[in-house]
Amino acid sequence: MPRKHDDRRTFLKSVGAAATTVGLAGCAGLGGGPERDTFLLGAVTSLSGDLRFGGGVTQRGYDMWADTINREQGGIEIGGDTYEVEVEYADAQSNPSAGADAASQMINDGADALLGPYSSNVTLSVCPIAEQNSMPHITGSAESPQIWQEGYEYSFGTIPTVSIIGNEATSALLNLEPQPESVYVTGVNEPFSEATAVSMRTAAEDAGVTVENYELFPRDTDYTNVVSAAQNADPDLHLHGGHIGSHVDLVSASEQLGYTPNGFLMHYGVNTGSYKDGSGAQAPYTFGATVWIPSVDRSGGVLFDSPQAYADAAEAAYGSAPDYTQAGSTAAGIVYQEALTELNAAPPLSQDDKDELIGILEEIEVNTFYGDVTFEVGGEYHHNNINTQTLLIQLGEDGSPTIVGPEDAATGEANYPVPAWDER
Amino acid sequence: MVDIGLFTQIVINGLLLGGIYVTIGVGFSLAFGVLEVVDFAVGEYVMVGAFMGAVLAPLFGAEGVFVIPIVLVVFFAVGALIQPLIHHVTTGDRPHPLLMGLVFTFGLATFLRGGVLTIFGPNSQDVPSSLLTGGIAVPGLGTFPVVRTVTAVFGVSGLVVFMYYLYRTRGGMAIRAIAEDRTNARLMGININRYQSIAYGAYAALTGSAGVFIGMTFNASPGMGLQYTAFAFFMVVLAGMGYLPGVIIAGVVLGLTQSFTAVYISGNAVLLVLFAIIYVVLLVSPAGILGKGEWAT
Known part of the structure; x- marks a missing residue:
């Protein structure tokens, strides 16, 4: 019959080995993740709670971009190679603090950049997390002027402030x-x-x-x-x-x-x-x-030829007509796509790449089905696209x-x- | 200077809002008083009733009113089937029966909310009605919105019917006997399961029907239930736990307080004032405003 303290010793050894394994795995994760052949975009949006309708709209917008670019172009072309886009979602639960946690989770998961939440309330809690972690963040939804008045360096928005x-x-x-x-x-x-x-x-x-x-x-x-x-x-x-x-x-x-x-x-x-x-x-x-409806008279651009072409594609994909939040969310993806192409760095992005991406975003001009997107630099609308009529x-x-x-x-x-x- | 026209309209709004709360509070108070079940699913019954209105009304010429008899029957049957399960978890050797009932109905509420969300999605749905539209303007008083007036009448009528059944029929006497002492009621030959099922079925039927009216008044939304659960709790605390006549007083107090606070103090202060009233009542008169309910412990 084995002695009791032998059992305990075996147990402690097992626990120690398991803890070491988990710790090493965790360290590997914190180091930026393994080599990837995809761009990983972390999307924080409300998939549950009171704001789930709007969260679903942003999700459709982001997915519309990712699915279209992967299907039609095979992803984003960097130095002759093409890298697919993967959008990973974290539920903000219609709650600012859960949104901040979700953003942290996406960053810990090694996301190359963030796509922002639905609603200003949640966005206001995600922006500081992006800022603390020097993580590029574009929201296709939030409209509160407070977001841009804070002067965040790592956060951008495609929809003009309300x-x-x-x-x-x-x-x-x-x-x-x-x-x-x-x-x-x-x-x-x-x-x-x-x-x-x-x-x-x-x-x-x-x-x-x-x-x-x-x-x-x-x-x-x-x-x-x-x-x-x-x-x-x-x-x-x-x-x-x-x-x-x-x-x-x-x-x-x-x-x-x-x-x-x-x-x-x-x-x-x-x-x-x-x-x-x-x-x-x-x-x-x-x-x-x-700021956008399918019948608006705007020229097309990257990925979709016209507002109506986008609306038709969205209707075919989801069975419902897109609104401007969905369009602005898709435009956020398109802006990333153009900026990443200009950055010309393969995934996963290093911190230097991310910092350089911010500089590119500040100067970018993209013609999309949604309208021309450029971001203000400085002033009360810092990093907000206020050009859309x-x-x-x-x-x-x-x-x-x-x-x-x-x-x-x-x-x-x-x-x-x-x-x-x-x-x- | 108070504008008399606005003042009387606020009184009307408050009374009719109270009427909506009465439709929910009656059944909830009955369930607590007779079955000793604190039913956390009350708001979700309202929500499911509203969605039944939204789904079935188009089949009846886009008229939500015609859906109500169906909702009454369906909810009565479902309530009568659910009650034995509640009875099962709140009796026997289980500790804290009240808590067990609360947990069971909380689970039921989560299931109903999740089910509706999965089937219908997060969007609100209109419960159409061409009969209950607009308002009736009474010179010198104000406008009585038709749908709210009918809802209030429905709630008060429900209360009167319940009171009549409880105090003027043999079935009601049996239910009151069960509420008084289950063991002795059983010894007197009362079929406890049957009468408890009738009581819970009637509560579910009234609450589900209230949901159709509320859907016609506002709309049907998967997230609407929690608000009505909270107001049902407010109602029974103010009315006095299990004291049915107090429900009307509680509804009037809640409705008028909400309306006057919103207009004459601030819309943002409504919940603050309501909670303050609840706290004061719990401190000063735990048996409700009229002091005739069970003590809130």
């Missing part, structure tokens, strides 16, 4: 006849929505229009109270910053209480399937803001968007003032 989108869309709406004299501004109390509401308020104030009220509410507020207060103020326009669920609740409560200003402008996402599905018969005539859209009876402003981009007439609820 302080520009919200402001320009509001200005275009305020130019419609009869010109509004008063607006009522509401928003959800979180960074992106607040920035949207502030940009709308600023545009109205700059245009000399009376702002009857400006107020933020929690996401799950009961909108009958918001609407009753607005109805009492009787504004010409109601401007709202928030995500899709809050838009749906706002129009539902407005229909129930018969609140009909001359128009509702809401941002983000009125031209998404989620808004149309959620608000049903109340969706038509809503105004929204975007904002479009004011309005949903038609069938829920499809028409560009109704600004004048030089409009493809149709606005239905304005919008008909009362009982006249639709």
